[in-house]
Amino acid sequence: MKRDKPKYKQIVDAAVIAIAENGYHQAQVSKIAKEAGVADGTIYLYFKNKEDILVSVFREKMSIFTQNLETIIEKETTASVRLLKMIENHFRVLHEDRHLAIVTQLELRQSGKQLRLRINEVLREYLNLLDGILKEGIERKELDESLDIRLSRQMVFGTIDETITSWVMNEQKYDLIELSPKVHRLIMKALQP
Amino acid sequence: MKRDKPKYKQIVDAAVIAIAENGYHQAQVSKIAKEAGVADGTIYLYFKNKEDILVSVFREKMSIFTQNLETIIEKETTASVRLLKMIENHFRVLHEDRHLAIVTQLELRQSGKQLRLRINEVLREYLNLLDGILKEGIERKELDESLDIRLSRQMVFGTIDETITSWVMNEQKYDLIELSPKVHRLIMKALQP
Amino acid sequence: MKRDKPKYKQIVDAAVIAIAENGYHQAQVSKIAKEAGVADGTIYLYFKNKEDILVSVFREKMSIFTQNLETIIEKETTASVRLLKMIENHFRVLHEDRHLAIVTQLELRQSGKQLRLRINEVLREYLNLLDGILKEGIERKELDESLDIRLSRQMVFGTIDETITSWVMNEQKYDLIELSPKVHRLIMKALQP
Amino acid sequence: MKRDKPKYKQIVDAAVIAIAENGYHQAQVSKIAKEAGVADGTIYLYFKNKEDILVSVFREKMSIFTQNLETIIEKETTASVRLLKMIENHFRVLHEDRHLAIVTQLELRQSGKQLRLRINEVLREYLNLLDGILKEGIERKELDESLDIRLSRQMVFGTIDETITSWVMNEQKYDLIELSPKVHRLIMKALQP
DNA sequence: TATGAATGAGCGTTCATTCAT
DNA sequence: CATGAATGAACGCTCATTCAT
Numbered sequence: 001m002k003r004d005k006p007k008y009k010q011i012v013d014a015a016v017i018a019i020a021e022n023g024y025h026q027a028q029v030s031k032i033a034k035e036a037g038v039a040d041g042t043i044y045l046y047f048k049n050k051e052d053i054l055v056s057v058f059r060e061k062m063s064i065f066t067q068n069l070e071t072i073i074e075k076e077t078t079a080s081v082r083l084l085k086m087i088e089n090h091f092r093v094l095h096e097d098r099h100l101a102i103v104t105q106l107e108l109r110q111s112g113k114q115l116r117l118r119i120n121e122v123l124r125e126y127l128n129l130l131d132g133i134l135k136e137g138i139e140r141k142e143l144d145e146s147l148d149i150r151l152s153r154q155m156v157f158g159t160i161d162e163t164i165t166s167w168v169m170n171e172q173k174y175d176l177i178e179l180s181p182k183v184h185r186l187i188m189k190a191l192q193p
Numbered sequence: 194m195k196r197d198k199p200k201y202k203q204i205v206d207a208a209v210i211a212i213a214e215n216g217y218h219q220a221q222v223s224k225i226a227k228e229a230g231v232a233d234g235t236i237y238l239y240f241k242n243k244e245d246i247l248v249s250v251f252r253e254k255m256s257i258f259t260q261n262l263e264t265i266i267e268k269e270t271t272a273s274v275r276l277l278k279m280i281e282n283h284f285r286v287l288h289e290d291r292h293l294a295i296v297t298q299l300e301l302r303q304s305g306k307q308l309r310l311r312i313n314e315v316l317r318e319y320l321n322l323l324d325g326i327l328k329e330g331i332e333r334k335e336l337d338e339s340l341d342i343r344l345s346r347q348m349v350f351g352t353i354d355e356t357i358t359s360w361v362m363n364e365q366k367y368d369l370i371e372l373s374p375k376v377h378r379l380i381m382k383a384l385q386p
Numbered sequence: 387m388k389r390d391k392p393k394y395k396q397i398v399d400a401a402v403i404a405i406a407e408n409g410y411h412q413a414q415v416s417k418i419a420k421e422a423g424v425a426d427g428t429i430y431l432y433f434k435n436k437e438d439i440l441v442s443v444f445r446e447k448m449s450i451f452t453q454n455l456e457t458i459i460e461k462e463t464t465a466s467v468r469l470l471k472m473i474e475n476h477f478r479v480l481h482e483d484r485h486l487a488i489v490t491q492l493e494l495r496q497s498g499k500q501l502r503l504r505i506n507e508v509l510r511e512y513l514n515l516l517d518g519i520l521k522e523g524i525e526r527k528e529l530d531e532s533l534d535i536r537l538s539r540q541m542v543f544g545t546i547d548e549t550i551t552s553w554v555m556n557e558q559k560y561d562l563i564e565l566s567p568k569v570h571r572l573i574m575k576a577l578q579p
Numbered sequence: 580m581k582r583d584k585p586k587y588k589q590i591v592d593a594a595v596i597a598i599a600e601n602g603y604h605q606a607q608v609s610k611i612a613k614e615a616g617v618a619d620g621t622i623y624l625y626f627k628n629k630e631d632i633l634v635s636v637f638r639e640k641m642s643i644f645t646q647n648l649e650t651i652i653e654k655e656t657t658a659s660v661r662l663l664k665m666i667e668n669h670f671r672v673l674h675e676d677r678h679l680a681i682v683t684q685l686e687l688r689q690s691g692k693q694l695r696l697r698i699n700e701v702l703r704e705y706l707n708l709l710d711g712i713l714k715e716g717i718e719r720k721e722l723d724e725s726l727d728i729r730l731s732r733q734m735v736f737g738t739i740d741e742t743i744t745s746w747v748m749n750e751q752k753y754d755l756i757e758l759s760p761k762v763h764r765l766i767m768k769a770l771q772p
Numbered sequence: 773t774a775t776g777a778a779t780g781a782g783c784g785t786t787c788a789t790t791c792a793t
Numbered sequence: 794c795a796t797g798a799a800t801g802a803a804c805g806c807t808c809a810t811t812c813a814t
Contacts, residue, residue, distance in 0.1 A: 158355030548737030
């Protein structure tokens with residue numbers, strides 16, 4: 001409820017760790033509380049219920065991607081570079097936070113339908129930015145004007161998502177970031193005029 | 194354990210319906226048993242535990258995709274047509290079985306890490322066939338020889354998967370099958386020399 | 387749900403003992419289950435929830451009073467004797483079951499409003515029989531015809547109830563049954579023409 | 580602990596309102612504090628614990644009945660008139676304070692055994708005055724000399740209490756005060772020589 | 773084989789009370 | 794005196810699994 005108090009972020013971060021280390025279904029509220037160094041009851045001063053913690057985790061962390069992407073769109077002008085930076089950003093953030101990668105790619109997807117829907121609302125914002133990049137790219141003739149926006153977005157996001165999930169499932173053995181140019185090249189080939 | 198007895202398939206089919214109609218977390222063993230028309234205890238004569246039912250659901254249903262894809266590879270010779278037929282097949286099977294679509298795209302993903310790993314083993318077989326198509330296409334110069342197989346596979350599967358999930362989440366409002374040529378065209382652009 | 391199975395009565399009786407010995411708020415479901423010699427979960431095969439156990443306790447036990455009173459009304463013909471037998475019956479049943487007396491007079495009254503209302507529905511049946519005795523007594527000129535039925539019923543039941551509660555609160559030190567004629571005489575004086 | 584400070588009465592009054600409006604089990608300390616316009620912690624400067632608040636509520640409010648009854652005994656001389664005035668007083672006070680009526684007749688009875696015993700101590704004072712009226716009435720031959728004091732008291736109080744509870748449960752739909760003469764007449768018939 | 777009654781471990785949430793400020 | 798953020802113990806209920814018949 002009080003999202004600016006330090007304890008709020010403290011609990012969100014603890015939740016990421018607890019879920020990553022124990023799995024979604026084994027991340028009991030008491031474990032999150034212990035990880036955060038607060039009492040069980042304290043959780044409920046900052047969150048309505050357990051689902052609220054999980055949505056908050058997603059919203060707080062997803063905002064990193066969204067904010068970075070907004071900055072990228074401001075700084076860069078071509079669709080191609082914007083997409084490259086977007087991929088790099090997406091890969092880098094998750095590469096640098098193993099726990100977060102596990103949580104977003106594997107654990108949070110185990111949530112029930114209700115939670116999934118609320119998570120998708122948050123994701124929508126990120127995808128809207130991606131749509132914007134694609135639309136502007138088409139207007140500027142940088143991208144193939146016969147492209148279907150929705151389908152293109154699904155390809156871009158689906159490819160990125162599948163690449164990361166594969167990497168997480170392989171226990172993050174290889175370097176994800178250096179895949180960026182290859183992924184970018186593949187995607188651009190599909191999108192170019 | 195006895196996978197050929199009719200009751201085995203009966204329970205697997207009941208599980209698909211129970212999960213699709215109630216959601217993963219509300220598909221209790223007793224509901225599956227009732228849907229199958231057997232007693233709760235009977236389930237355990239055919240399956241080791243609940244997870245075993247779910248893995249079996251995935252294996253039995255995934256084999257439809259795999260078998261169809263094997264036939265496609267036999268009949269068709271070019272990578273492009275094979276991929277088109279593969280997309281069409283994938284879309285058609287799920288378009289014709291609403292329950293199965295919901296289960297594979299949404300519900301089964303809510304399972305724990307252990308189950309997901311076992312499901313991925315089953316999926317591997319399908320992806321291996323896809324890898325084969327890509328490899329042969331490259332050898333025959335039909336596809337860009339600089340392609341990274343894993344990355345390409347992730348793009349193809351990621352795009353297909355994301356497209357279907359979007360469709361399911363939109364309550365299957367539009368026609369999935371007629372998206373096939375557009376998805377195929379997009380993918381081929383990325384893969385072509 | 388299955389009220390005729392022996393385990394149903396077993397649990398109801400266990401609940402009376404558990405509540406009498408521990409108090410309403412300390413009679414956890416697990417204590418009732420232990421007292422009944424069944425597992426916690428078994429309770430829920432026979433009762434919808436904890437409230438359902440408590441309503442059942444009251445209904446099952448109250449039916450003793452109601453059935454006895456019906457027999458008394460059949461056998462006896464005058465209002466005076468019927469009331470005497472009713473008082474004797476009420477006192478005797480609770481005198482012979484210390485636990486039940488504690489539960490009905492003290493513990494069950496601690497229940498929430500919802501439960502209280504449901505308990506009152508059960509009690510209504512008993513009070514309706516009492517109303518019948520009073521009405522018939524008035525018609526036969528055995529009782530004062532200027533009596534207000536509701537008020538008279540409240541006096542009769544209020545006096546009986548208060549007498550028993552006092553006895554329970556005094557730790558059942560004196561003999562309740564032998565109070566019957568005195569209570570009867572007092573009540574009859576008020577009701578007689 | 581400081582019962583004369585204004586904040587003490589402020590909290591007691593807030594408790595009556597909070598309990599009447601929310602029910603006994605939903606009248607959390609925090610709600611009482613809010614209703615009283617003080618912080619949760621402040622409650623504990625004036626009361627030992629929650630039970631102490633509730634006993635105080637009963638003691639403070641019961642003193643109204645007791646004081647009025649003492650005045651009545653001083654002013655009136657016959658047992659019959661004293662009882663009539665007592666009934667009228669009891670009915671009037673609760674008729675004029677809906678919240679208090681709900682709290683004393685319904686909500687406060689949901690308290691645990693410990694609290695009920697302490698409440699009964701407070702009630703004893705009132706009942707002692709009633710006993711005095713009855714004893715003096717018998718000595719003066721206004722009442723039947725064969726009466727058992729305790730039993731008579733139980734009848735008088737039981738009838739009054741049951742009448743009020745019925746009225747509260749019927750959502751205070753009819754006029755309670757005008758029942759006084761009828762209740763008085765019924766009781767006097769039982770007590771008269 | 774098939775049954776289904778019985779089991780019991782496991783967990784999200786509430787709320788009276790405390791105590792540092 | 795007053796505050797209100799923090800505490801943590803306590804409990805009803807579910808459901809996968811077993812086993813006597």
